[in-house]
Amino acid sequence: MLYLVRMDVNLPPDMPAAQADEIKAREKAYAQDLQRQGKWLHLYRVVxxxxxxxxxxVESNEALHNLLSALPLFPYMKIAVTPLAPHPxxxx
Incomplete structure (x- = not known):
């Protein structure tokens, strides 16, 4: 099943830079692994x-939920999910 997902990140302004950098590094590694697995097909920055x-x-709503909730930045995200279907x- 295909899903379009918008993720907005809002790190606390008082989070130490070293902590933010560590979370971002784990996020990048996880995202790239999911891309290599073919689960994360496209990733576009909002300018x-x-x-x-x-x-x-991914195979199901639950699979997507599990994948997204495992993102290191998940606690700092607002996420909107749109299921997609082929257009005739x-x-x-």
Whole structure:
């Protein structure tokens, strides 16, 4: 199943820089691993915001929830999920 996911990150302003850097490094490693596995198909930055749009291909709602909740930045995110289906006018 395909999902379009918007993730908005809001780290606390008083979080020590070293802690933020460590969380971001774990986030990057996890995201890249999921991309290599073919679960995180696309990752796009939202210009001018600490946010992204991503496309995931996972087997179920529960699988997506488990994947997202394991993100190191998850406690600092607002997430919106849109399930996707093929469009009848698409040539792909």
């Amino acid at each position: 001018g915001e600490y946010a992204n749009y991503s496309v995931f291909d 006018s698409s040539i792909r």
